[in-house]
Amino acid sequence: MGEKKHSIRLWALILVAAELALAAFVMVRFELDLAKPLGWDLMWIVPIFVVHAVIPLAWRRAFLLGVTALLLVRILGGTSAMYAIAVGLALIGICHLPIAFRWRVSLVTAIAIGLALAAAHVVHGGHHLEAAIPILGGMFMFRLVLYLYDIRHEKPGAATPLERIGYFFLLPAPLAPFFPALDYQIYRRSWYQKPAFSTYQVGMLWISRGVVHLVLYRVIYHFFSPPTEFVHDLAGVAAFCLSGYLIYLRVSGLFHVITGGLRLFGYELPETHHLYFFAHDFSDYWRRINIYWKDFMTKMVFYPSFMSLRKLKLGHQSRLAVATIIVFIATAVLHAYQTFWLRGDFEIHQTDYAFWGILGLLVVANNLLDARRGPAKRDESKSWSWKKGLSISLRALGLFLLFAVLWALWSAQEWKVFADVMSQAQNAPAWQVLMLAGIGVAVMALGTLGQWIAHHGFNPFEAHPGLKRSVATTVLPLLFFGILWQWHSAVGIPGWLGARFDVVWVDQPNERDQINRERSYYEGLLAGGASVGAEEEKMTKEVVPDIRGVLYQERFGPAEVWGATWTTNRWGMRDKYYSKSKPPGVYRIAMTGASYTAGRGVKDGANFESLLEDQLNADHAGVEILNFATSANCTVQRLADLEMRIVDFHPDALFLICHGGEVDRNLRALARLVEERHEDFTFPFIDDLFEKAGVKRGDRQADTIRKLKPHEDELMSWVYRQIGDVCRAHDITPVWVYLANTRTRSLELAEEARPYAAAAGLVTIVLDDAYGGLPPEKVALSESDSHPNELGHQLVAKRLYEKLVDYRDEIGLPLPPESIQMTKLSKSH
Template identity: 35%
Template sequence: MRKAARVLEVTGQLALVLAVAHVYNVEQTYGFTLLLPWILGGFLVHMWLPFRWRLPFFVLLTGSALVWLLGFPHGPAVIALGVGLIGLCHLPLAFRWRVMMVVLAGAGLAALRSGRVVLPAWQALPDVVIPMLAGLFMFRLIVYLHALRHERTPATWWERLGYFFLLPNLCMPLFPVVDFATFRRSRQAGRDPAATARKGIVWMFRGITHLIAYRAVYLYLVPDPATVEGPGVAVQYMVATFLLYLRVSGLFHLAVGVLVLFGWDLPPVFRRYGLASSFRDFWRRANSYWRDFMHRLIFLPVVMRLRRYGIGMAVVGAVLLVFGVSWLLHAYQWFWLRGTLAGAETGWVFWGSFGGLVAVQAWMDLRRRGREKAGSMIGRMVRPMAVMLVVVFLWMFWTHSAAGATGGVRGLVEAKTMLWVVLIGMIGGAVVVGLSGGITRCRPGEGGSDASHGVAWWAMAGAAGLLLLTTGPVGHLAPPDVRQGLAELQRDRFNQRDDVLGNAGYYEGLLAPGSYTAALWQVLGRARRPAAWDRTLVEAGAARLTGDLLGYALVPGRATPFRG
């Protein structure tokens, strides 16, 4: 009876959060709202299953949702190709030959994705099947091969399949790089599933609020680069451009939250990076999943190979290579999701400059190791603001076009006195530190803080408030301008600047509607059309043929449902 009450409580909380996602059409472009019934229904079944059956159920749930979303033959094709890639990793060959086989398979898929190889009989393959497959495999397959080489305790096949076929990844092509070993460790018997689920629900709600906040920033706060004149607008442009990262933060919180909901007690992706006291500290805190990915794959092997030249040279060389590879991998991600490398070259200024700063700081830290002194209170307050000011400045060159970055720099150059420099530091640092400091309240090893009843119920109060603003009497009593603003926050769309100029930056361009989303919704639309969808207005009785140049005319006074 007690278990039933706990399950009912957590299910009610989940339903409330999913209702917010539905009302605000969270990531509707990629079909996340279509996945909401699968999350709710799957969670209900998951909570009542024995522990040993939960992972197989999750894999089957993801596979069923994939086939339902894409239909036949696209859904089964993604599963078959994915299982084939996993199978290549386990061929009875030397490890290097298995890697070569995977690379050759990837090259073939890349040729199809780029359009260099065309299959006329299956036009949806490069635009629907391969992008979906890439979202599931493009990074995790690299992690998996690395883990497979160092694997001591063999994983079960359910663990292997579950690692690649993650339910939220079906509608989130931009997905955190979950580590395979962490994925296995985070799912253990004996943990309270209700407490873990409550933590996941809180993270999901946090992600949804970040995505709604992103829409507000994107629509109302980012100025047109052509209007960036003077330091005041330059400050607004820099800070607002950095706050567009809220979409990535929201997606990652939502994605990891769904995984936590189903029993994987994963660590947080972001760790209060607005409070970073140095560039190295910022690198450790911001997107810790990517940092760990690069640390295992690049940093440690390079340091071990270069240490004969001295630890300082080894660390600096490894850091520079990490940031160079990060830039290349973001271009690689762009190719798989957009089907082209045009636009993927952006970001070298950010990755190169930030990598250089981290490398110099790593060198200096090694030289003064053991001689560190505790800073003053003022120093501890100023350093995070200075770090964020530099990061925000560099971020502008990656996430927006050259015109936007040039406009921001031009506005800064026009600052006549040091007062503007202080103002930029105070505004940029205070806003970004304050916001990102609240991005996660959960430190490593403190997952229970998010699982507490108090935090969960505060989140539920926030979810209820968001629903009341749009569907309850509170929303109807609001002034017309407020209602219009709330309505605009309930859908994804370009702001006026990007709609006119096509000026979206890396993440906005990566996630903007394109060939993949167009093909995806063509598939989704066909799968969900009613039987009478393709009939004409004349066949529906709403129009009559005229026999002249008009062709047909509507029948006056006739009411009939048509494609509705």
């Protein structure tokens, strides 16, 4: 019996639905792209798929459009979603007005310019429209160009209105503004082009492959992507280059999930990427990576340019070369255009032109060489030999390494940064050279062996494998990730692997990006300018001449800073008034830290320091916590503040609030002051350390960090030993407290500085589960600002109070027995 292409048997439907449920579970648990905006609501994709697969074919386009509209409401809110739908329908409608084609293009361009001005905040489009623009950009910025190109010569009635609208309002689009440049003709032709089960199962295979890519990206991003200033030898250069290239797995993973998802709704789409790391010449690479983009540029730029060049009476090869160069120049510009619609800024760096220019010239040279060699020598026959396999492996490895260097150039964004990193390759110990050479030989051997296996009938990367193999290839990676997560959440993966899994399964910035975020924040705070508001400039003193760098202004505010009311007392603390002399019968705590402790982004009295003080005084009147925290400081600067200011307030205890990355934060703070030619480093030890390391005033930050890196253990031991000695000399109990970042919550980071504090005699407290197990979006100010919100501060205060009860004897904190008992009871429940 024949079966309709859009129909599917019950057992096959159950199989695909189960695979989809497993994939959605893993994506939610690992907070992968597409899943993060929805959380557990992503699981609705399973019943949506099932309903779509069983309803009559005539209803399916309308059903998908309805789901997309609901998703827009879920992502943007009702009003912004209505703006997105209205503007989108208006753009589509203009394309079909009964006027000359050039006028339709002009009207579409005028609307696009208006939206661009709103996106750039040149004109005020209103909050709701501006919120919708990134998603509108993702849906229309390339597809509208393709659509206008194709409908110009389309026959009347070639497509239904639902089909036309559905091209733009595709289901994953609201979740993924960064979307493949799907061709309109391919979209139309592909709907249920093959039997439904075949299309669905390949879609699930691609989704599973995409999940693997995204998880691999997460591993590379966190553990093999060093900050530029920490690259100091050949191995570091190799890690920087390779990681910069390999994190493209995020793009290929996202596009696999998107196109796989579209296949679940009947679209028999081609691959977006095909084994691009295995390309063995430049033209082959261009054909394999981001295939939809290559097709878009060929259709919209290459062919029109190639045909237009005939007017110049150029030869065939010359036209081919010039048209190819135009394609790559246009690609650089269009990437900036895409970034503008998604992020609101249009910027092309010199390294963008360099990357695309070099790639374009290499492809041109490759094409011209192929043309001269002729078809006979270009023929890739089915015959295979070890010599041929080794040659292909060698070329593929060489191309991979070349592109790793090019991607390092592109990601560096500045020539001087790229040159600085690459110059470190001269520091090449023999063992590193041998290790990297050995890895290269092993890769070539494995590549050649893989070709031999494929030549003998087994291709592990077959595009359309048989059912059993397809299901196994789909399910096994997803099961592995799911079981790994379940194991860790239930009992905890022990040791080294568990600590790293803590980092991988949460979407959070790596060390490199966290450094860049902190640097932009700190340097903006210190240097002023556009990134610093007027209130922020007023609330900080002029840069003080000693090593502390920045202190808060005395008696500042109340004023709005970072979106919240901010007030400082007469001593420049973000706190209520305290006398310098300690009142009789009072237990006084001096708390020092950075912007988390100061309470950036929350109103006065809502930071965890104030909440903790209130809780302690609810149990035992007579506890004062003085908040000496200032933005942009490090442990060395806190030591200086302890000696110059804190001891004058006669505290009973000193709480140093740390967040991980303390070693690097100290190196960066010192390097920043060196680059600014700061004169007074307060401590003779620091001056001696600079002399020993060869640091000179005015050295670039990256150079200073590399010089100080071998001395970091000496620096950290000294600073904590000094803190302990100063505290003991003034009868102060020093307490080191680790508070994790709202996003980077690995407790392993505590072990970076805790041993130094413990060795110096400080009481050490690690606030495990400081945020009550809530996800970052619940306890952070925003996706771009990881500082705790008011709920985050409440949870930190609660957890710190519980820890103080446990450590009360070591700290000497006077707590009545009833409060201790109540805390134990609350923790047991």
